[in-house]
Amino acid sequence: MELPVIDLAPYLSSQAANEDSADSLSETDALKRLCKHVADCLKEAGALVVRDPRCSTEDNDRFLDMMETYFGKPDEFKRQQARPDLHYQVGVTPEGVELPRSAVDSSVCADVNGLSEENRPQLPTGPDPKWRYMWRVGPRPGKTRFQELNAEPVIPPGFPEWADVMNTWGRKMIAAVEVVAEMLAIGFGLERDAITNLMHQGPHLLAPTGSDLSRYGKGTVFAGYHYDLNVMTIHGKSRFPGLFIWLRDGTRVPVKVPDGCLLLQAGKQLEWLTGGECKAGMHEVAVSEQTLQAVERARREGRSLWRVSSTVFGHIASDANLQPLGHFADSPTAHLYPPIAAGEFVEAELSAINLKRQRVQVQPGTTDQAAVIIDEDT
Template sequence: MTDTLPRPSAIEPVSFKLYDGDFEAFSKALGDSFKRYGFAVISDYDLEQPKIDAAIDSAKRFFALPEETKRQYVVGKGGQRGYIPFGIETAKDADHFDLKEFWHMGRDLPEGHRYNAVMPANVWPAETPDFHEKIAWLYGALDRMGVKVLQAIAHYLNLPRHQFDDAVEYGNSVLRLLHYPPIPEHATGVRAGAHGDINAITLLLGAEEGGLEVKDRDGQWLPINPPPGCLVCNIGDMLERATNNVLPSTIHQVVNPPPERRGVPRYSTPFFLHFAPDYEIKTLPGCATPENPDRYPQSITADDFLMQRLREIKLL
């Protein structure tokens, strides 16, 4: 499968300036986009672009290291931290693994924290000395942005604005640094097979190379090629469940490039914002109605949900 020439993004950006200037308008525009597509695009974000660029440059230097060096950092269960080599992660029900390698950074917890048993410590590559500082900054910046997006979602659902603040303060959130290598002419598989995200919401800085597509209600694949300086956000399976499918977790994929771009690698940095491990995922107030009966009468903890899904994608 290959992509065609780049097409404009199907989703109109929402300006982050509205967060402080007109929160009601920001919440409605963002929520309407999530309800329609499961995705939204945020422009004019207040993240420092030079620091973003520095973090991505540091990630590129790590991925350029020899394979045997990178494999020293394969640690932990389910690929929750460190390096995950090429040829491991496989989209649910897919026949072939994704054409990618990646690195995971998770939340740094205080010593003796009750979540230490299920949220392993981070590891850092010695070969790229600035990696820790720059990647940790990006994690924190996207973590804070994610809280603001969740505030807009809560307001859109007629819930208290800070409904989710405590639920994600010590959430098992993960920053993924992704490297999709150049594609051989007769490669089997795609860069990222069709899938839904496990977590609450995902925040994705625009990639240098295109390829991200979202499956619309009619089965058509829509391109998501946001303008520079934009952030793509999408609803994950956990929040879809908590909202009783009011906000959908939409299937998406990263298709292979056209022939003239096969030799160009692709890098991206999705931030998977998770609830705390013991957060009880259950239908939120107002999300079950006579027209939309409760699909999920049985609750499940965020950690149990995560472990179930990691097994499905072959990371456990």
């Protein structure tokens, strides 16, 4: 199966032509159908592919070139940019730190047991062997209860182009997320700005991963079976295949992103906002036979063997309330998603996957406390 490709150009054109009217965008039947298609795709597959004329292949290549150079630096150099005191939400996260959700959440493992043999993921019990770099995208609030989630960025020495490359690509990707968020809201019968208003000054992150394909072979799981904790995730095309997603019916699908396109996935915050109507998409990154074929081509051409994901996490603002929106508040499953500050939700999720010292667990269905401390890291 190939994910549908949705061209954002018609919506962008209508947006530009109707800048002075807040309601006109949702009045065109063709645009309504397009927005409904976006909502249906995220509901059924947890993911879709979009083409945004503002996000070029050249921008993505410039970003990937720089990150391949960075991840290829010695480990001791990269570790200087780690900020564990800030929950690794800026700077680098070394390999062997982040735990996949499947390693810490019994409900995720229970779901896996219900899958057919050919659709089951591997379930590593230890941390992921990937590196990640977190770079803040866009403005942050002047006042917030969650300073660690809104910290200043870290720039590695020897990369004078770093801030420009990261900001240019990160802002373009977030702009695409915001357009999809508007279309999704219209498709779900909400106000056009229902989601984007909550995203204003959110702790958005350009968060590329780096996986060393010169060290790890077939079957290696770089990112174990998990969902993303944010509202929506967007990826530029990677130079190496290996991303697999699970559809709502439990089918495991290798992702193929056409040139010039972007992959978008639903996150846990979106599941919360829709009262479970749009589930967070489960996925993993693993070395497949196709990955090895791409490695051999890269070797012959003298290219880097680091698999870099061109990833941006779009977030709800830390101090905003996370709860089912509009008519989703009346859905039969709305009670499973109690109100919680987005920042509290994020901190609890980070604790569960070993990025925050105090281990906290968030589970749908909690009624008295949305965040429950389960132990202390040392």
